[in-house]
Amino acid sequence: MLARRVLIGVPYLWLLVLFLVPFGIVLKIALSDYALSIPPYTPTMDFSQGWSGVKRFFAALDLENFWFLSEDDLYWKAYLSSLRIALISTFLTLLAGFPIAYAMARAPQEWRPALMMLVILPFWTSFLIRVYAWMGILSNEGFLNQALMGLGVIGTPLTLLNTDIAVYIGIVYTYLPFMILPVYATLERMDESLLEAAEDLGCSRLSAFWSVTFPLARPGMVAGCFLVFIPALGEFVIPSLLGGSGTLMIGKVLWEEFFANRDWPVASAVAIVLLLLLIVPIILFQRNEQKQREANR
Amino acid sequence: MTSSLDDTAFAPWKKADAVPLIRFEGVTKRYGDFTAIDNIDLNIYEREFFALLGPSGCGKTTLMRMLAGFEDASEGAITIAGQNMKGVPPNRRAVNMMFQSYALFPHLTVYDNIAFGLKRSDMPKSEIAGRVEEMLRLVQLGKFARRKPHQISGGQRQRVALARALAKGPKLLLLDEPLGALDKKLRQQTQFELMDIQEKTGTTFVIVTHDQEEAMTVASRIAVMDHGRLVQVDTPDRIYEAPNSVYVADFVGDIDIIRGHVAAVDGDIAEIVWAEGKPPLRGTAAPGLSAGGPGALAIRPEKITISKDDPGAVHNKVRGKVEDIAYLGSMSTYVVLLPDGVRLKCQMANVRRISRRGIAWEDDVWLSWTDTAGIVLPE
Ligand SMILES: Nc1ncnc2c1ncn2[C@@H]1O[C@H](COP(=O)(O)OP(=O)(O)O)[C@@H](O)[C@H]1O
Numbered sequence: 001m002l003a004r005r006v007l008i009g010v011p012y013l014w015l016l017v018l019f020l021v022p023f024g025i026v027l028k029i030a031l032s033d034y035a036l037s038i039p040p041y042t043p044t045m046d047f048s049q050g051w052s053g054v055k056r057f058f059a060a061l062d063l064e065n066f067w068f069l070s071e072d073d074l075y076w077k078a079y080l081s082s083l084r085i086a087l088i089s090t091f092l093t094l095l096a097g098f099p100i101a102y103a104m105a106r107a108p109q110e111w112r113p114a115l116m117m118l119v120i121l122p123f124w125t126s127f128l129i130r131v132y133a134w135m136g137i138l139s140n141e142g143f144l145n146q147a148l149m150g151l152g153v154i155g156t157p158l159t160l161l162n163t164d165i166a167v168y169i170g171i172v173y174t175y176l177p178f179m180i181l182p183v184y185a186t187l188e189r190m191d192e193s194l195l196e197a198a199e200d201l202g203c204s205r206l207s208a209f210w211s212v213t214f215p216l217a218r219p220g221m222v223a224g225c226f227l228v229f230i231p232a233l234g235e236f237v238i239p240s241l242l243g244g245s246g247t248l249m250i251g252k253v254l255w256e257e258f259f260a261n262r263d264w265p266v267a268s269a270v271a272i273v274l275l276l277l278l279i280v281p282i283i284l285f286q287r288n289e290q291k292q293r294e295a296n297r
Numbered sequence: 298m299t300s301s302l303d304d305t306a307f308a309p310w311k312k313a314d315a316v317p318l319i320r321f322e323g324v325t326k327r328y329g330d331f332t333a334i335d336n337i338d339l340n341i342y343e344r345e346f347f348a349l350l351g352p353s354g355c356g357k358t359t360l361m362r363m364l365a366g367f368e369d370a371s372e373g374a375i376t377i378a379g380q381n382m383k384g385v386p387p388n389r390r391a392v393n394m395m396f397q398s399y400a401l402f403p404h405l406t407v408y409d410n411i412a413f414g415l416k417r418s419d420m421p422k423s424e425i426a427g428r429v430e431e432m433l434r435l436v437q438l439g440k441f442a443r444r445k446p447h448q449i450s451g452g453q454r455q456r457v458a459l460a461r462a463l464a465k466g467p468k469l470l471l472l473d474e475p476l477g478a479l480d481k482k483l484r485q486q487t488q489f490e491l492m493d494i495q496e497k498t499g500t501t502f503v504i505v506t507h508d509q510e511e512a513m514t515v516a517s518r519i520a521v522m523d524h525g526r527l528v529q530v531d532t533p534d535r536i537y538e539a540p541n542s543v544y545v546a547d548f549v550g551d552i553d554i555i556r557g558h559v560a561a562v563d564g565d566i567a568e569i570v571w572a573e574g575k576p577p578l579r580g581t582a583a584p585g586l587s588a589g590g591p592g593a594l595a596i597r598p599e600k601i602t603i604s605k606d607d608p609g610a611v612h613n614k615v616r617g618k619v620e621d622i623a624y625l626g627s628m629s630t631y632v633v634l635l636p637d638g639v640r641l642k643c644q645m646a647n648v649r650r651i652s653r654r655g656i657a658w659e660d661d662v663w664l665s666w667t668d669t670a671g672i673v674l675p676e
Pocket residue numbers: 328331333351352353354355356357358359360
């Protein structure tokens with residue numbers, strides 16, 4: 001009985017230590033005020049003054065930073081622009097990932113593990129190095145421009161690096177496996193005879209795809225979209241390395257608040273709002289998972 | 298007992314002027330250098346309930362898939378209703394198939410599964426609902442129209458698959474081991490329902506099965522297959538009573554096989570020498586049997602009489618020792634070992650109380666049967 005409780009307790013302990021406690025700390029900082037001190041905010045809990053110290057501490061917390069976020073339109077623009085970039089790149093990832101997953105699921109059985117390896121392979125190199133590699137590919141003198149000019153497709157180099165396009169490319173490239181794997185999993189599970197049944201009942205190959213394959217792959221696509229969308233929304237590395245000065249993403253704003261402005265309270269408030277924004281898709285994602293589990297029962 | 302069907306009975310294969318719905322002419326199907334279907338000629342007529350019977354891997358599904366349009370014949374021609382089907386895709390054939398796995402669309406309700414084919418046909422939208430309702434009534438699933446396939450039982454799924462395949466009113470319905478996943482009782486019940494539905498709709502059914510009892514129950518004719526070849530195509534009673542080979546005899550029902558040498562053929566009766574120093578046994582000669590070659594006498598266990606006393610003046614009598622007795626309620630099966638090592642099964646109806654029959658394990662007994670009870674087959 002005790003052992004059971006301990007066993008059940010472990011995941012909750014993880015949740016407490018790794019999520020709730022840090023969240024509490026960030027929330028507390030978000031409610032504090034900026035100060036030129038170490039740490040760079042006030043108030044801090046002072047237990048030496050006893051109960052009145054605790055009361056004074058709580059009295060000094062307020063929502064000022066959140067008001068500030070709503071007043072300065074930089075933040076709203078950054079949130080909206082992150083949302084836009086995350087949505088578009090999620091869609092692009094789906095567009096690129098679906099055919100790959102489809103081809104993998106249709107490949108001969110004995111090839112599939114190897115294909116799966118190829119999809120996962122990039123994870124074996126550092127993410128940063130891979131993004132740097134894209135800088136080398138996309139810059140004005142980069143491989144892509146050289147190749148295109150060498151082939152005579154273009155006369156002058158395309159400006160790709162430090163634009164939104166480079167950010168899209170970076171996000172699609174980085175998160176593609178997260179799209180391919182769940183879509184592949186649903187497609188691979190699909191019974192081949194369903195397509196034959198559809199053809200038998202009057203579908204052409206194409207309409208069999210749209211009326212059978214596509215709806216059956218939907219749970220996988222939804223899962224993949226969330227797995228891409230959620231991290232893409234708060235993405236920081238890709239926009240700061242590949243994006244330009246015009247690329248506004250909330251991850252970048254957050255970084256600048258923390259490290260350039262050293263305004264921890266505002267930065268924490270930005271993080272909290274981002275978290276709240278993310279909770280919506282996360283809940284939707286879990287619903288999707290649950291629905292799928294029920295359907296598979 | 299050859300079938301004595303009169304002219305009014307349904308037997309289009311006997312009429313010289315009947316035009317078959319399906320015609321296989323020299324059809325061969327190869328996968329690489331493996332021959333799955335080997336030079337088959339076969340006619341199937343309208344309104345037939347035609348069964349393909351054979352062990353697993355003999356090519357039943359392949360034959361069926363060629364009719365549905367999923368496979369093309371490597372050689373030969375398949376015509377359906379006078380049209381050569383070469384290169385005609387499945388969606389352009391008036392043929393529907395009920396799949397071995399049912400292949401119901403898991404994301405659609407029972408209703409939408411049945412409506413699937415109709416929505417892709419030229420049926421006006423307004424008539425679709427009526428047709429689906431009709432199909433639901435036919436398979437008695439009205440109450441389950443809104444359920445998804447995973448919310449109904451195996452037997453119900455099987456009916457949905459049937460209704461879906463019948464909804465478009467195909468000329469030909471293909472059923473690939475339709476009852477394989479059902480338990481025995483449900484199977485038998487469904488067999489009768491299938492026959493009923495076939496009669497009501499007037500559709501030609503081609504059914505695949507590896508269960509000879511099922512084939513015997515439902516079919517108007519049976520094709521027994523072996524390694525991609527048709528061994529015998531005939532009515533169930535002929536397949537049972539007059540198999541044309543040891544293979545067919547052995548495959549369909551319980552049978553005793555006594556191997557030997559065809560000593561003489563005299564009209565309908567053939568004699569087979571089966572053991573040295575023993576009188577030859579007699580049986581009906583299979584068509585085309587000639588004396589001099591190896592042969593086998595095949596006889597159904599229920600046609601053998603067992604007794605403790607010498608049956609007297611009959612040609613076919615052998616002595617042996619009772620090795621096993623299985624009491625099956627209305628019947629008992631005796632396994633009798635002959636001195637030569639041949640084992641024969643004999644089945645007797647239990648008309649008398651079992652204690653009074655007086656045959657027990659290890660008893661010496663006589664087995665006997667009439668001249669025409671068995672059939673002598675070439676080997
Ligand atoms: N697509 C295929 N490729 C290669 N061999 C096949 C293929 N389909 C069936 N076969 C072979 O053809 C033979 C007949 O198969 P099938 O028609 O499915 O048998 P049945 O339905 O009578 O069990 C089997 O030996 C099977 O292995």
